[in-house]
Amino acid sequence: MVEETLQNMDESIISVAELKRKLPKQVNHNTLTTILEYLEESDKIAVSIKGITWIHNDHPGLNKAISRGIEL
Template identity: 50%
Template sequence: MVEKAIKEAKRYPSKNQLFRSLEKQVQYQTLNTILDYLESSNKITYDREGAIIWVFADNPKLKKLLVGSTRLR
């Protein structure tokens, strides 16, 4: 749910704005845990102002190229 919201918006100016846009069943502590996970897996990043930006490349053409590519050491 959180990942989908960030992916569709591409950018949220703050955690608070993202939190307010989500359904009420998500607690703020849970949101912070999810954001930590997404950042550690390189799906999101934060800019200088603290905005949340989706950076993960999930393009179907890119996935096809990765599957067919030769893996280097």
């Protein structure tokens, strides 16, 4: 539910407070924190001072280009 909300948000950056407002009321703050930590560790979101942004891209063309690219 949190992942889907972040993936489909209109804004490029969202604060934790704004994310809480978009989620159903039953989402506990501690649970949300744990979910956000997991998403950050799995490289699906980036968390900064300004807020949270979705960075995961599973487009097959992008993955193919990355695998064929040169490492600098």
